[in-house]
Amino acid sequence: MPHDERRPARAANTAVQVRDALREAILAGEYLPGERLVEAQLCVRLEASRFNVRAALQDLAAEGLIEVQRNRGAQVRKVSMAEAVEITEVRMVVEGLIAGRAAERVTDDEAIELDEIGLLMRRAVEAGEYRRYSDLNQRLHALIRDIAGHQTADRIVETLRGQLVRHQYMLSLVPGRPQTSLPQHERIIAAIRSRDPQAAETAMRTHISSVTEALKSLKSLSYA
Structure with a gap:
């Protein structure tokens, strides 16, 4: 789903709120497998700091929902x-x-x-x-x-x-x-x-x- 067509996300000022909002969006299919999760865009969409976005991405990576690759950033994980x-x-x-x-x-x-x-x-x-x-x-x-x-x-x-x-x-x-x-x-x-x-x-x-x-x-x- 193109970024500008996604429903507005609720404000998420803490890392936990960012994590939950992103998880909800992934579960709803708003981000597709293999799609990049750009930190700057997430900060704007979720009205959150870069620090909280990064912490949330690490949590979601631990859950297996996304992958965080060095020099490539985060993306929704593809499951075979x-x-x-x-x-x-x-x-x-x-x-x-x-x-x-x-x-x-x-x-x-x-x-x-x-x-x-x-x-x-x-x-x-x-x-x-x-x-x-x-x-x-x-x-x-x-x-x-x-x-x-x-x-x-x-x-x-x-x-x-x-x-x-x-x-x-x-x-x-x-x-x-x-x-x-x-x-x-x-x-x-x-x-x-x-x-x-x-x-x-x-x-x-x-x-x-x-x-x-x-x-x-x-x-x-x-x-x-």
Whole structure:
């Protein structure tokens, strides 16, 4: 996305605020894999000092979202398809844990919210609104993490998710993928609503395992 077309960023006066704002922009796809992150431009966009921008870039490099190369500056890190598969395998374990924890902690109001998102996802698939389905998918997984309240696991998933933005977009374009994942999400919702931790963990692991297989099929088709 050209720099002048990006949405205005919120003012970020500390290194932590700069880091969070940049992470949010990368997760939203505002900066593409391989795109340079020019310090001077970031200072203007985020209304931050050069020192805080550099500190934020170092933090994001430690998270694996960007690369900082000597004499070349920072850029959004490119993730190979093979690495994307490995990252998703780790997600399977961590998000399985999160789903199980969510089943132990879910309230009646949260169960209703899960149902509402599931219904919206079904309507989106039936209407062929796959971009909306993808957005609802992210919303569902975020809600499950919120319900679980496992801060360490949540941070791990957010870091891993940021490295997979490009591959998630490619998956959303695969014909039939939403129709495959919808019943998987519905089983996750049902297990959490039933307050069955083992079933919830199994349903989540099964779902993300299918994501891994879909990524492998993309690799074999040379989508990457």
